[in-house]
Amino acid sequence: MRHPTYLGLKKSNAIYSLSMMPSWLQVVARANPLTYAVDALRGLMIVGGTSIYGVGVDMLVLFVSMVALIIIGAKLYPKVIV
Numbered sequence: 347m348r349h350p351t352y353l354g355l356k357k358s359n360a361i362y363s364l365s366m367m368p369s370w371l372q373v374v375a376r377a378n379p380l381t382y383a384v385d386a387l388r389g390l391m392i393v394g395g396t397s398i399y400g401v402g403v404d405m406l407v408l409f410v411s412m413v414a415l416i417i418i419g420a421k422l423y424p425k426v427i428v
Contacts, residue, residue, distance in 0.1 A: 364398070379411040
Protein backbone atom coordinates (compact mmCIF):
# COMPACT_ATOMS: atom_id res chain seq x y z
CA MET A 347 0.00 0.00 0.00
CA ARG A 348 1.31 3.43 -0.88
CA HIS A 349 1.72 6.09 1.74
CA PRO A 350 -1.17 8.64 1.68
CA THR A 351 1.27 11.56 1.50
CA TYR A 352 2.72 10.15 -1.70
CA LEU A 353 -0.74 9.93 -3.22
CA GLY A 354 -1.36 13.55 -2.25
CA LEU A 355 1.88 14.61 -3.89
CA LYS A 356 0.86 12.99 -7.17
CA LYS A 357 -2.34 15.07 -7.18
CA SER A 358 -0.60 18.41 -6.61
CA ASN A 359 1.89 20.49 -8.55
CA ALA A 360 4.82 19.20 -6.47
CA ILE A 361 6.04 16.75 -9.11
CA TYR A 362 4.44 17.95 -12.35
CA SER A 363 3.40 21.46 -13.30
CA LEU A 364 -0.30 22.11 -13.70
CA SER A 365 0.12 22.82 -17.41
CA MET A 366 1.40 19.26 -17.99
CA MET A 367 -1.59 17.62 -16.27
CA PRO A 368 -4.77 16.51 -18.03
CA SER A 369 -7.67 18.89 -17.43
CA TRP A 370 -9.48 16.60 -14.97
CA LEU A 371 -6.33 16.30 -12.85
CA GLN A 372 -5.82 20.07 -12.91
CA VAL A 373 -9.22 20.41 -11.23
CA VAL A 374 -8.21 17.88 -8.57
CA ALA A 375 -4.83 19.57 -8.07
CA ARG A 376 -6.44 22.99 -7.61
CA ALA A 377 -8.66 21.54 -4.87
CA ASN A 378 -5.62 20.01 -3.11
CA PRO A 379 -4.17 22.30 -0.40
CA LEU A 380 -0.75 20.76 -1.01
CA THR A 381 -0.70 22.52 -4.40
CA TYR A 382 -0.85 25.87 -2.62
CA ALA A 383 1.78 24.88 -0.04
CA VAL A 384 4.20 23.85 -2.80
CA ASP A 385 3.41 27.02 -4.75
CA ALA A 386 4.15 29.22 -1.72
CA LEU A 387 7.38 27.36 -0.97
CA ARG A 388 8.56 27.77 -4.55
CA GLY A 389 7.81 31.48 -4.44
CA LEU A 390 9.52 32.03 -1.09
CA MET A 391 12.51 29.68 -1.13
CA ILE A 392 13.77 29.71 -4.70
CA VAL A 393 15.82 32.75 -5.65
CA GLY A 394 13.85 34.49 -8.38
CA GLY A 395 11.02 31.99 -7.91
CA THR A 396 7.47 33.02 -8.59
CA SER A 397 4.20 31.88 -7.12
CA ILE A 398 1.44 31.02 -9.61
CA TYR A 399 -1.37 32.27 -7.39
CA GLY A 400 0.58 34.70 -5.19
CA VAL A 401 1.84 33.93 -1.70
CA GLY A 402 -1.11 35.73 -0.10
CA VAL A 403 -3.63 33.55 -1.93
CA ASP A 404 -1.60 30.45 -1.09
CA MET A 405 -1.58 31.32 2.62
CA LEU A 406 -5.30 32.16 2.58
CA VAL A 407 -6.20 28.81 0.99
CA LEU A 408 -4.01 26.96 3.50
CA PHE A 409 -5.55 28.89 6.41
CA VAL A 410 -9.13 28.23 5.24
CA SER A 411 -8.30 24.53 4.70
CA MET A 412 -6.81 24.33 8.20
CA VAL A 413 -9.86 25.93 9.82
CA ALA A 414 -12.24 23.69 7.86
CA LEU A 415 -10.34 20.55 8.88
CA ILE A 416 -10.25 21.64 12.54
CA ILE A 417 -14.02 22.18 12.49
CA ILE A 418 -14.60 18.81 10.81
CA GLY A 419 -12.32 17.12 13.34
CA ALA A 420 -14.07 18.79 16.27
CA LYS A 421 -17.48 17.67 14.95
CA LEU A 422 -16.32 14.09 14.36
CA TYR A 423 -14.57 13.72 17.71
CA PRO A 424 -16.53 15.81 20.22
CA LYS A 425 -15.51 13.76 23.26
CA VAL A 426 -11.75 14.04 22.80
CA ILE A 427 -10.18 15.64 25.87
CA VAL A 428 -7.39 18.06 25.08
